């Protein structure tokens with residue numbers, strides 16, 4: 001009898017909607033919440049265990065099921081639960097996937113089932129109001145200590161500000177929503193709620209690292225930032241649909257890790273630097289928690305085609321135009337690396353097109369080369385007969401040209417984002 005009941009539950013997994021975890025979308029869930037009537041993955045079942053007053057879980061394959069539980073699961077399922085608990089999810093609200101950090105997945109599950117924020121829109125005020133004020137722990141630039149700082153997010157001004165003193169009139173920094181990105185980086189920051197906020201100051205990329213002890217508060221801040229970006233893009237590009245704008249609200253980095261790079265002179269040795277691949281840009285920093293990016297010139301792969309049509313391209317411009325490197329310099333065919341404006345504004349980064357005539361390497365300034373960002377090569381390999389020293393570029397890394405005799409770059413850092 002117990003076998004039959006288990007078999008009946010297993011058959012429910014074949015129903016539409018039940019083949020993926022109700023919370024993170026992971027395939028082939030084999031756990032279930034028999035009080036909520038959803039099928040979930042092992043990882044999410046661990047989070048459900050932490051809210052026993054709302055959810056009780058069982059293994060589909062290992063546990064014993066009772067008739068009433070099987071009947072309840074049959075009457076519910078992931079599709080019905082989604083219609084119930086996710087009926088009013090704001091378009092900007094971040095829906096985590098299986099690869100996202102524990103904090104995002106936990107708060108998504110708690111918001112859905114415990115607080116029922118998406119069935120009661122009035123509970124979404126902390127991230128929907130267009131204004132948010134509070135204290136976050138911010139990592140200091142000099143000594144790396146985290147200090148309590150007052151933050152104010154105001155959509156009306158299109159900015160996130162922070163103040164060194166709670167009674168200060170002038171903010172220490174004003175981060176324009178237009179240029180801002182936020183991504184959770186618990187491993188790098190060393191705190192499970194650690195958030196990296198990136199913005200532009202004087203045309204260079206700056207980072208701040210913050211956290212809040214309360215996970216809900218931290219995720220509310222994150223979604224408030226996404227809401228502000230969403231409303232900014234809606235105003236800037238009224239023709240764009242929500243589906244066009246949502247992917248532009250925040251980005252996880254494609255890859256991060258240590259590599260060794262040489263200095264401007266041939267005599268200088270290689271130094272370990274922290275590299276970050278963000279969208280189409282490769283930046284490097286003195287260390288993973290550095291406040292400002294150093295200029296770099298490594299081209300990165302071309303942008304993947306936008307899934308949306310014309311309106312999407314407008315949205316894409318909105319999301320990228322203000323970032324360093326989004327503009328390709330005009331015709332860099334001589335020793336120059338682009339116009340002074342582009343060099344100055346872009347932090348020496350811009351996308352390069354992949355050659356169609358050659359399967360290997362990247363071309364810029366009429367020369368071929370391969371670099372660590374080339375998926376087919378991890379070794380610097382100049383293929384041009386032109387000596388980099390003949391170029392008028394001030395620094396070799398500004399020119400983007402590799403040099404002979406370079407050591408193979410090593411990628412030793414953790415890959416924080418798959």
Ligand SMILES: [Zn+2]
Nearest residue numbers: 021024041044
């Ligand atoms: Zn899951």
